[in-house]
Amino acid sequence: MPSSPSLYDSSSRSSLVSALRAAGCVFAEDEAELILATARTPQEAAAMADRRVAGLPLELVLGWAEFAGLRITVEPGVFVPRRRTEFLVRQALAEVPDARVVVDLCCGSGALGAALAAALGPVELHAADIDPAAVACARTNTAAAGGRVHEGDLFEALPAQLRGRIDILAANVPYVPTGEVGLLPAEAREHEPLVALDGGADGLDVLRRVATEAPQWLAPGGRLLVETSEHQAPAAIEAFTAAGLTTRLAVDEDLYARVVIGTRTG
Structure with missing residues (x-):
């Protein structure tokens, strides 16, 4: 299945935003967009959302952090660039x-x-x-x-x-x-x-x-x-x-x- 965010219907997107907001994510809408843009399937997006809701830092959920215009790979146990x-x-x-x-x-x-x-x-x-x-x-x-x-x-x-x-x-x-x-x-x-x-x-x-x-x-x-x-x-x-x-x-x-x-x- 292609990875385009357009595959996700509005109800799925809304549910993801709601779940992230309920977990205390201040920028729930932005985080939802990043998860949906990174995930290759709806199932992967759901799994990523679950990890984020459980408290894993967004960068570790995505596997990367944006820094100085670059996409920097981040791994568990490694300092995330600010x-x-x-x-x-x-x-x-x-x-x-x-x-x-x-x-x-x-x-x-x-x-x-x-x-x-x-x-x-x-x-x-x-x-x-x-x-x-x-x-x-x-x-x-x-x-x-x-x-x-x-x-x-x-x-x-x-x-x-x-x-x-x-x-x-x-x-x-x-x-x-x-x-x-x-x-x-x-x-x-x-x-x-x-x-x-x-x-x-x-x-x-x-x-x-x-x-x-x-x-x-x-x-x-x-x-x-x-x-x-x-x-x-x-x-x-x-x-x-x-x-x-x-x-x-x-x-x-x-x-x-x-x-x-x-x-x-x-």
Whole structure:
């Protein structure tokens, strides 16, 4: 049977919207459209709806998330890219529009690396994560760009020949304070790996590690970009400055996004 959403009659569509709304889905109409457009049969649509109503994140129900104009494959147990993180991508492209070596650290699904490579054209793309499930997912999402994905703890995962050559180092590090992880929405708390969320006592443990080592890996003029929260931004800036990076904070209030940008000037 063809997969066109037109196969679904209005009563089926209405029932799906009603079921999603009753389950607490705020954007029930939009989610219904995505499910119907993704499903290949009415039976598959019904099964997807059941999983969504049971509390599975929409992106895992669909098997993909939209990010920076791309359809990013997402798998169970892998961090789902957030739309606000598109701001980090835009900042990186504005800062280094001619970048040729790009690294996506703490890559999760590899969404950042895939988006940067899609915008920049041919680049040497690397991504790394400590989680094997994330590494496997990132390999799928960066394959079209020829990305090389490495498993390991931060910079330990990267090939030594990248030292001093990275133009864009995008690191979407975990930055939720340990004591606040339990306050996250259930979709994140129950379906995403703790290692991708928990940033330590003040949420900045991993950020500080990345900032400290980044200057050894950045090319002259290379940028490190890390997302953080409003109340963490001053301490994050301090960490970047202490590492010897020329630092500024970029803010998008509409997306509630803050990105700390550090430049290697020496």
